[in-house]
Amino acid sequence: MHSMRKVFFSLMVLVLATFALPGFGAPTKNKMYNITTTSSAPTQIEAHLTNVSVGAGNSTITAFTLTFTGVAIASVDLDPAFKTTNKATPPSITNTTIGGVQTATVSVTNTYPIKVGGPSYTLTIHLSDCGDGIALTGATVTPIAGSNETFDASGFTFPVFTDVTCGNIACGAANVSAPNSANPGNVVVTRGFYDKDGISNIAVGQCETVPYTVTTFGTGKHHFEWPLATDDAAAFEYKITTNLAPLTQVAWLNTLGGPADTGTPVFIPGLACLVPPSFALAILPMPYGTLVADNGGTIDVDPSTPAAFPGNPNGTIGHGPAPFDVQVEKERMTVTFVDTVTIAPNERWTVTRPVGGTSTTAHVPPLLVMYTPLPIMTVTQGVVNEYMLGNQAQVCIKEQVPGVSTTFIDVGDAWHAP
DSSP states (O other): OOSSSSEEEEEEEEOOOOOOOOOTTOOOOEEEEEEEEEOOSTTEEEEEEEEOOOSSOOOOBOOEEEEEESOOEEEEEOOTTSOBOTTOOOOEEEEEEETTEEEEEEEEOSBSOBOTTSOOEEEEEEESOOEEEEEEEEEEEEOOTTOOOEEEEOSOOSOEEEEEOOEEEOTTOOSEEOOOSSSTTSEEEEEOSBOTTSOBTTSTTOSOOEEEEEEEOTTSOEEEEOOTTTOTTOOEEEEEEOSSSOOOEEESBBTTSSBGGGSOBOOEEOOBOOOOTTOSSOOSOOEEEEEEEEOSSEEEEEOSSOTTOTTOSSOOOOOOSSOEEEEETTEEEEEEEEESSTTTTSEEEEEEEEEBTOOOOOOOSSOEEEEOOOOBOOSOBSSSSOBOTTBBOSEEEEEEETTTEEEEEESSOOEEEO
16 A cells, blocks of 8 residues: 555666767657556556657666655566566665655566567566555656667656555454555454345355555545445445544545545545444344345335345344434345334334435345445535435444544545544
8 A cells, every 4th residue: 555645656767779870960869768666456557658759869777766756565576478688687675764754676687688669568566555546656767878869758758557466365364454555454444244234245146356545645635435336335444543543534426426436535524333232332234134025114124134145144134213214235225113023033124215315215125135334425515515314324333442543444445634
């Protein structure tokens, strides 16, 4: 996890050129290079260097140095498509901290020439960090000593941004430390055994494993995200340890009312999570029972260990007296009365539906009836009232220890700020 929103790294490329000796007073030949970056795996960046020179000349790139700021390099993989010469040396990696800023440098020398019109050289860089918008902010390309040629960037502009995920996380994964070379263990993640809609990893193909990303900003802000398109019902708990001001502000919407990831996040005071009976603190979504029948104004529930999911080792949790909210698939309801007699040992719950900005749908048993830790918004607020009274919050504060840590429960790619 890198330490700023846009992690800066600069790139200096030393170029060894082979060419015929020019005559006295020969004109300067401009040489050009292109750099792109990708990330195809957690904590990994691929840097693609291409020689895109034009005109006469035969300069080739045989050595380069990359310098990253705000991250540490664990290792690198050379491009297997390029041979190494008999003078090749192993890549050199240096990780230092200068003025409180991490600097990581990797040098590759004596590789098989990167020729004009030839393929790109891809250096695979394994980081000890991750985060949003790791940025390539500059490059310097220098020709071989004695040459009057210069290399210029072509076909791209700085900065070049790369989002780097922290890892992949499955249902039930607990106490996973997000990679952070500067502050190991400052964000610890747990994923619920269930998604918020009751889907669990106890059935093959359910509860998708998702990549996650944690970003820490120099301002004290944090961002936790995963691809909602992959699993929009995933639920996470994470503890952020910081000696800065407590994280009391949260955001999941932007100034236009869309997801905070797609614009400027709008921060509001975080609400406390809802605590289920017999628990001292809120927990990730768990089942109150199994839906037996959806009758419209009432639902029939088997409060015992879910019979439809015999592999579930966690059973159910007690619901306590009404009123309390539940979630069935994507619909949230408020239980206003619990009848424990009419259909005993099952229960008939009178419900107000839908609530929290969800939509009513007919639910076909068996489905899990879920506890939700997420509170309902009590006021309309935001820059232009993005957060509406009566809608469900997408993130809540489970626990806060001033000056030490804040623990959140999140179902919606949340941002956090002091």
